[in-house]
Amino acid sequence: MEIPEKEFLAPGHRACAGCGATIGVRLALKMLGENTVAISATGCLEVITTPYPETSWEIPWMHVAFENAAAVASGVESALKSLGKTDTTVVVFGGDGGTADIGLQALSGAMERGHNLIYICYDNEAYMNTGIQRSGSTPYGASTTTSPHGKESFGEDRPKKNMPMIMAAHGIPYIATASISYPEDFMKKVKKASEIEGPAYIHLQQPCTTGWGYSPEKTIELGRLAVETGSWILYEIEEGEFKVTYRPLQRRAVKEYLNAQKRFKHLTDLEKERIQSHVDAVCIELKV
Amino acid sequence: MVLKVMSANQAIAEAVKLANPNVIPVYPITPQTTISEHLAKFVADGDMSAEYIRVESEHSAISAALGASGTGVRVFTATSSQGLALMHEIIFAAAGLRAPIVMADANRALSAPLSIWNDQQDSISERDSGWMQIYAENGQEALDSILIAYRVSEDHSVLLPSMVCIDGFILTHTVDPVDVPGKGDVDKFLPPYKPDHAYLDPKRPMSIGTFTDPNYYMEARHDMELALEGAKDVITKANSEFAEIFGRKYDFIEKYRSDDADTIIVAMGSICSTIKDVVDEHRDNGEKVGLVRVRVFRPFPTEEIYDAIKGASNIGVLDKNISFSVGGVLHNEINAKMDVKANGFIVGLGGRDIKPTHINEIIEKTKNTTKTTQWIGLNKEEV
Amino acid sequence: MVSIGAAVKEPGSTRKNKTGSWRTFKPILDKEKCIECENCIMFCPEGCINKDYDIDYDYCKGCGICAEECPVKAIKMERE
Amino acid sequence: MIEVRFHGRGGQGAVTAAEILAKAAFEDGKYCQAFPFFGVERRGAPVMAFTRIDDQPIRRRYQVYKPDYVVVLDDGLLEVVDVFSGLKEGGKVIINTSNGVETTAGAEIHKVDATGIALDILGVPIVNTILLGAFASVTEAVSIDAIIKIIKETFSGEVGEKNAKAARLAYEAAKKG
Numbered sequence: 001m002e003i004p005e006k007e008f009l010a011p012g013h014r015a016c017a018g019c020g021a022t023i024g025v026r027l028a029l030k031m032l033g034e035n036t037v038a039i040s041a042t043g044c045l046e047v048i049t050t051p052y053p054e055t056s057w058e059i060p061w062m063h064v065a066f067e068n069a070a071a072v073a074s075g076v077e078s079a080l081k082s083l084g085k086t087d088t089t090v091v092v093f094g095g096d097g098g099t100a101d102i103g104l105q106a107l108s109g110a111m112e113r114g115h116n117l118i119y120i121c122y123d124n125e126a127y128m129n130t131g132i133q134r135s136g137s138t139p140y141g142a143s144t145t146t147s148p149h150g151k152e153s154f155g156e157d158r159p160k161k162n163m164p165m166i167m168a169a170h171g172i173p174y175i176a177t178a179s180i181s182y183p184e185d186f187m188k189k190v191k192k193a194s195e196i197e198g199p200a201y202i203h204l205q206q207p208c209t210t211g212w213g214y215s216p217e218k219t220i221e222l223g224r225l226a227v228e229t230g231s232w233i234l235y236e237i238e239e240g241e242f243k244v245t246y247r248p249l250q251r252r253a254v255k256e257y258l259n260a261q262k263r264f265k266h267l268t269d270l271e272k273e274r275i276q277s278h279v280d281a282v283c284i285e286l287k288v
Numbered sequence: 289m290v291l292k293v294m295s296a297n298q299a300i301a302e303a304v305k306l307a308n309p310n311v312i313p314v315y316p317i318t319p320q321t322t323i324s325e326h327l328a329k330f331v332a333d334g335d336m337s338a339e340y341i342r343v344e345s346e347h348s349a350i351s352a353a354l355g356a357s358g359t360g361v362r363v364f365t366a367t368s369s370q371g372l373a374l375m376h377e378i379i380f381a382a383a384g385l386r387a388p389i390v391m392a393d394a395n396r397a398l399s400a401p402l403s404i405w406n407d408q409q410d411s412i413s414e415r416d417s418g419w420m421q422i423y424a425e426n427g428q429e430a431l432d433s434i435l436i437a438y439r440v441s442e443d444h445s446v447l448l449p450s451m452v453c454i455d456g457f458i459l460t461h462t463v464d465p466v467d468v469p470g471k472g473d474v475d476k477f478l479p480p481y482k483p484d485h486a487y488l489d490p491k492r493p494m495s496i497g498t499f500t501d502p503n504y505y506m507e508a509r510h511d512m513e514l515a516l517e518g519a520k521d522v523i524t525k526a527n528s529e530f531a532e533i534f535g536r537k538y539d540f541i542e543k544y545r546s547d548d549a550d551t552i553i554v555a556m557g558s559i560c561s562t563i564k565d566v567v568d569e570h571r572d573n574g575e576k577v578g579l580v581r582v583r584v585f586r587p588f589p590t591e592e593i594y595d596a597i598k599g600a601s602n603i604g605v606l607d608k609n610i611s612f613s614v615g616g617v618l619h620n621e622i623n624a625k626m627d628v629k630a631n632g633f634i635v636g637l638g639g640r641d642i643k644p645t646h647i648n649e650i651i652e653k654t655k656n657t658t659k660t661t662q663w664i665g666l667n668k669e670e671v
Numbered sequence: 672m673v674s675i676g677a678a679v680k681e682p683g684s685t686r687k688n689k690t691g692s693w694r695t696f697k698p699i700l701d702k703e704k705c706i707e708c709e710n711c712i713m714f715c716p717e718g719c720i721n722k723d724y725d726i727d728y729d730y731c732k733g734c735g736i737c738a739e740e741c742p743v744k745a746i747k748m749e750r751e
Numbered sequence: 752m753i754e755v756r757f758h759g760r761g762g763q764g765a766v767t768a769a770e771i772l773a774k775a776a777f778e779d780g781k782y783c784q785a786f787p788f789f790g791v792e793r794r795g796a797p798v799m800a801f802t803r804i805d806d807q808p809i810r811r812r813y814q815v816y817k818p819d820y821v822v823v824l825d826d827g828l829l830e831v832v833d834v835f836s837g838l839k840e841g842g843k844v845i846i847n848t849s850n851g852v853e854t855t856a857g858a859e860i861h862k863v864d865a866t867g868i869a870l871d872i873l874g875v876p877i878v879n880t881i882l883l884g885a886f887a888s889v890t891e892a893v894s895i896d897a898i899i900k901i902i903k904e905t906f907s908g909e910v911g912e913k914n915a916k917a918a919r920l921a922y923e924a925a926k927k928g
Contacts, residue, residue, distance in 0.1 A: 003709065011717040011730035012685030017693060018734035022716045035490045039355070047499050054687060055495035055679040060488035062358050063497035064351060064381050071348035075313055075355025075363070076488060078339035082310035082361060088490060106351065109344030183713050209734075217735030217748075220714050293774045293783060319789075386676035404789070447675055458812050462786035463770050465777055465808075485675035493682040500677055507673040561810035643813050 001184050004030045013056040014048040018216025020206035020223065021045050021122050023180045025093060028120055031190040034059060036089040037076055041069035041098030044129040045122065067102040069094045070110035070119060077115045089194050090117040096137035097127045100163045111170040111199045118193045118200045121163060124208035132211045136161040139231075141275055142263045144211075149266040159278070167201040168237050174200035176236035176245075180207075181223030185234055185245055192238070205232045213262020225257040230283040247288055254279050289467045289535070296427035296459035299466045300366070300392045300452070301326030303434035305336050306474040307390070310361035313341035313352035318404045319456040320368040320394035327364075338364075346371035350378040350391075357387035358496050360487030362438065362480075365389065368456060369396035369410045376414065382449050383418030383512060385497060386485060388441035389449040390434060395557070395608070396456040397638040405639020406456040407608040408557065412617050418512045420450040420519060421586040423556040425542075427466045429583075430454045432536055435469075435478055439526045442481045446519045448512065455558040455608075457639070473533050516587045523584060540589035543596050545571055546578030551654055552597050554580045554630070555606040556618060559642050566647040577651060582618065594626045602654035603630035610634050615661035632661040640665050686730075690717065694733030696748040700724055704745035711737035711746065752805040753892050754815045758834045759824035762794035764879030768822065769800035771883055771905055775897035776804040784809045797832050804892060818842060820890055822882050824865075826850060845885050847878050861889045863921055872917040880906075884918030888925035895922045 008029035015022045021044055029036065040046040040063045049056040050063065064072045069092045077090045094103055099121040107119060126144045127133040134147040134156055143155035167175050174196045178186035186204065193200035207222035209215070214222055226232035227246065231254055234246040254276045258264040267275075282288075294302070300323050304312070312331075314324040330336040339356075343349045349365045356363045367375060372393055382389050393411045397403040411421060422437060424430040430452060437450035454460055486496045500508060523540070531537040542560070545567050546552050553563055560581040570577035580596045582589070597603050607616020614620055619632030631654050636642045646664050653662060674680065700711070705724055712720045714736050719727035726737075738746040755772065759765030766787040773785035784803040801815040817837045826848035828834060835844065835858055844858050847865035863885045865878035880902050887895040895918070902918055903911040 003713070005722055007718040009718060010683030010686050011719045011727065012688035012690055013717075014685075014688075014690075015716060017716070017732035018736055019716045022718075023714060026716075026718050027713065037359075037488045037490065046497075049685070050495050050498040050679065051685070051688075052498040052500040052504050052677050053674070053679055053681075054684040055498065055681070056683065056685040057495050058493060058682045060490055060493045061495045062355065062488055064354055064385070065377060068347060068351035068378065071313075071343065071351035072355035072358075074341055074343070074348070075311060075352030075357075076359045078311045078313070078341055078352070079356035079359035079361045079363075082337075082339045083359075105344060106348050109348055112344075113342065180714075215735075217739040219716075219734070219736055220740050291777070293770075293777045293785075384676065385678075455812075457786065457789055461766075461789065462784060462812070463773055464784045465782065486678040492680075495679040495682075496676065498677050498679055500673075504673050504677065508677050511673060511675070558812045561812045565811045641813050643816070644811075 001188065003187065004033070006030065008034065008058040009049065010056045010058060012054070014051060015044070016210055016216070018209040018219045020124065020180050020208060020219045024122050024204050024206050027180070027183050027187055028091065028190045029059065031187045032089050032091055032194055035087060036091055037080070039063070039069050039073045039076060039090065039092045041094035041103055042066035043095035043098055045093055045095065047129060066098050068106050069098060069103060070107040073117050074110045074113065074115050077117050092117060092119045094119065094121055095129070096121060096123040096125060097135040100136040100161050108170065111167060111172050111201065114198050116198055118190070118202065120202045120204055122204050122206045124206050124211055125160070126211050128208050128211040137163065140278070141267050141271055143266055144263065154267060154271055164201065164203045172199040172201060173239055174236070176202045177232070177234055178202055178204045179223045179227050179232060179234060180204065181220045182227065182234060182246060189236060211263070214260055218260065222260060225252070225260060228252045229254045229257045230279045230288050231257050233282070233286055233288055235286070244286055244288055251283065251288070291465040291467050293463050294427065294466050295322065295461055295463050296424070296430040296454050297322040297394070297461070298326055299427040299431040300434055300454070301330065302468045303431040304364045305330050306469065306471060307362065307364070307435060307438050307478060308336065309338055309364040311339045311341065311353070311356035311363045312365065313343045313349045313356070314365050315343050315346045315349045315367070315371060317346065317368045317371040319396060319460040320366050320371070320392065322460070323366040323392055346374045347378065350375040350382060353389050354378060354382050354385065354387050357389050358385065358486060358488055360483040360489065363389055364391070366392040366394070368394040369398055372410045372414060373398060379414050379417045379419065384508065386447040387449055388447055388481065390437045390441055391449065391451050392434065393451050393453045394456045394460045395453050403638040406458050407637045407639070408453065409609040411451055411453045412609040414451070415586060415617065418448055418516065419586065420448055420516070420584070421453060422450065422584055423453045423582065424459065425558055425560050425581065427459060427464055428536070429538070430459065431466060431468065432530065432534065432538065435474060436526050436530055436538065439478050440519060440522050443522045444484060446515055446522050447485055448515055448519065453557065458558045469534055477530060477533050519587050538583065540584040540592045541596055542581040542583055544579040544581065546580050546596055548576055549578030549600055550576040551602040551651055552578050552580055552600040553604050553606065553647070553650065554582060554593070554597065554618065554622065556582045556585060557608070559606065559636065562642060562644065563647055566644045570651065588621060590625045593622060594628070597628060603628055604633055604650045604654035605630045606633050606635050606650065608636045610637065619661065629657050631657060634661060634663045635665055689729045690732050691729045694731060694751055696733045696735060697728065697751050698726055698731065698733065698735065698737050698746045699749055700726060701745045704743050706743050708742060710740045710742065714740050752803060752809070753819050754817065755802040755820045755822065756815045756818040757800040757822045757824065758828050758832055759798055760828070761796045761798050763824045764877055765798050765824055766800045767905065768879035768883055769802045771880070771898065771901045772802045772886065772893060773804070774901040775893045778897035778900055779894050781806060782808050788814060797828055820845070820886070820892070822886060823847060824878055824882060826852065843889055845882055845889055847882060861885065861925065863925065865921065868917050868921055872920065873913050880914040880918045881921040884921035885925040888922045895919065
């Protein structure tokens with residue numbers, strides 16, 4: 001796969017060292033090219049890339065609020081259409097909070113209306129911008145500042161909201177999951193999404209050094225562990241057809257993934273086994 | 289001039305058709321709904337080429353409007369009451385991003401208790417957002433105000449959004465004769481929107497909606513204040529050009545038989561029409577009663593109002609809103625900004641009909657200046 | 672004076688902010704060992720390794736992903 | 752100024768009738784105003800609508816409390832609403848009914864079997880245009896030609912033609928008394 005050299009997210013941004021979000025954005029923009037307009041929800045990405053009077057963005061970019069990125073993008077897409085600029089790609093970057101929680105209604109509306117845009121949820125599994133609070137996308141067992149482990153608690157007690165399947169229920173032409181640790185897979189999906197007419201949704205898992213609790217150089221390794229253990233599965237749904245795009249040769253034990261992160265440190269072996277059997281069930285169902 | 293009988297909602301839709309926005313994201317809500325319906329029909333019939341977005345909420349309506357405006361095109365949306373309240377966050381964002389959006393608000397009471405009927409609490413509650421606000425007295429003025437609002441909002445020295453407020457049902461659903469201007473005249477008055485300050489275009493990438501630290505935020509807000517103050521000159525110029533082309537003259541305020549009046553009523557919106565009838569009756573009886581109608585509420589026309597009322601001994605300000613424990617907002621702003629002692633009256637909340645007897649009662653009560661805000665038309669008082 | 676609407680019209684202008692000063696450890700790439708797999712280029716959060724495998728120390732925050740992901744251990748992290 | 756109050760039930764077309772009357776008066780060269788008092792009620796609930804007609808532009812924006820004329824689209828309303836409320840001395844009331852109606856002192860009552868006409872001509876019991884035909888005849892506040900014209904503008908095609916025919920029929924019938 002030929003990977004375009006040109007970068008559309010400039011350095012000098014204020015992301016943590018080892019940030020996974022900026023890796024995801026860089027890779028996506030490489031595939032989308034310069035004739036692209038990006039919309040961001042409020043969140044880490046927005047704050048770190050646009051400290052006035054500077055911006056990291058080399059393409060047109062807009063941010064309005066936390067919960068409305070998909071609605072803003074609807075307006076942008078419609079305006080571009082009215083100007084006859086249908087060749088310009090509209091891409092949205094929303095975090096898991098801005099996507100699965102507060103922005104779900106606006107996203108659902110935009111998807112259901114069929115706007116020609118790509119929505120990329122960069123999922124770091126909690127509200128990282130405000131200091132690691134639990135989101136609907138926080139996985140079972142994770143300790144966050146609002147789902148802390150304690151005497152009466154093992155952390156988050158609900159499984160992660162299945163956003164890609166909620167998007168699939170909208171009947172949109174393209175849905176995919178991806179990981180920053182599998183860049184070719186991700187970039188192929190971005191390319192596909194850009195070539196499809198109508199809404200496309202990509203759910204990108206993106207490890208967060210600060211929120212997950214690991215040292216910065218391990219960002220890619222953590223994403224890889226998520227996929228190799230079957231904790232995060234790479235697939236796409238194209239025109240309703242489900243296809244796993246990457247199968248680990250041999251699934252590694254989930255505890256390798258859990259033990260590498262501070263947010264799961266408190267879990268007992270029993271709880272880790274419970275997570276393992278949940279992962280097993282999903283993997284058997286999806287034949288991973 | 290060709291008069292046609294139509295509701296103020298239809299008049300607004302006709303104005304929007306003439307202004308020809310590129311994008312119309314809108315969500316239905318009583319009593320605004322027929323604006324959305326008229327516009328949907330215009331688009332369906334090919335009378336307008338706008339992208340009509342059937343958003344899933346008012347929050348997304350204003351968000352999509354802001355996205356489209358940020359892309360550099362003219363946009364329109366409309367709402368009412370709960371819808372405007374739901375937009376609140378993005379109302380402020382639209383002004384802050386200096387997006388010249390024009391929106392119609394069908395004035396309706398805010399819940400709870402739930403009411404679909406008219407008062408002006410909804411738009412008054414957005415007064416600090418940085419939007420310009422015009423309160424129209426009738427359908428004709430509603431139509432004309434939309435055109436003037438685009439002209440002023442899109443002026444490069446202003447770049448702030450405008451809200452054209454019309455009383456729910458009393459105007460939105462009342463039909464009376466309205467002159468719909470010709471497209472040629474409107475094109476003369478309203479040039480196409482050509483943004484320079486902010487627009488999304490891959491040929492000239494810029495970032496809109498950035499994050500400011502304490503070194504910049506205050507200046508950005510101060511610039512908005514300057515722009516809103518400066519909008520006064522732009523409004524004056526637009527009004528005079530509008531009068532030249534269309535023959536209808538508007539100003540920040542309208543003075544009705546108030547020049548020599550001892551007693552002056554100050555009010556906004558459709559109630560002023562009824563007050564004019566009452567003023568005439570008093571004048572017929574030799575009583576020097578007059579009306580000052582505040583048409584542009586933001587930017588607030590302090591000097592204009594003050595000049596119009598300072599000579600009167602009795603002043604009564606009517607508010608279809610209440611800032612609890614403080615009184616009506618227009619009343620308080622007048623008393624705060626001017627060296628006058630005006631009496632405040634709360635009227636017509638939640639669609640309570642305001643009859644001439646109520647206006648007469650207010651005129652009588654202005655004779656005794658009191659600091660207490662008086663509620664007129666409460667059921668305990670038989671009228 | 673802030674630009675109208677606080678829009679930023681200079682794309683990529685965070686380049687003014689040299690994040691290289693954040694570093695504690697510095698990646699040193701041994702081009703002799705390098706097999707040009709592009710891993711480091713792809714995975715750099717700053718996008719500051721170019722096609723010729725030159726690391727732009729003006730911006731490198733020293734996260735160490737490049738060293739970690741180098742399959743032939745051609746990058747070493749050294750104390751600044 | 753002539754002030755008219757319509758009483759109907761949601762779905763019967765009282766609001767449309769008030770608007771058609773206003774537009775017809777405008778067609779006759781008069782100024783006009785029409786507006787509903789909307790409830791959140793649905794089909795079947797009592798509704799009111801108002802029309803004002805004058806030689807001068809109309810400003811007042813409150814409801815009609817002292818009507819010159821009252822139009823009642825459904826005689827069942829007589830039991831639940833005081834349709835005669837505030838009626839001016841010598842005021843006229845046009846009621847859709849096929850029954851007897853108790854007269855109220857000072858009111859001139861005109862009974863029209865609008866439902867009968869509607870079922871005959873339109874095939875549905877929608878009576879608003881028919882009562883406007885009778886209104887033109889009884890009050891002479893508006894011309895039947897203007898009423899017919901606006902009915903045809905309001906309802907396109909065959910529906911408009913049928914409604915116009917029904918209104919004309921009611922007009923002629925009321926003329927005969």
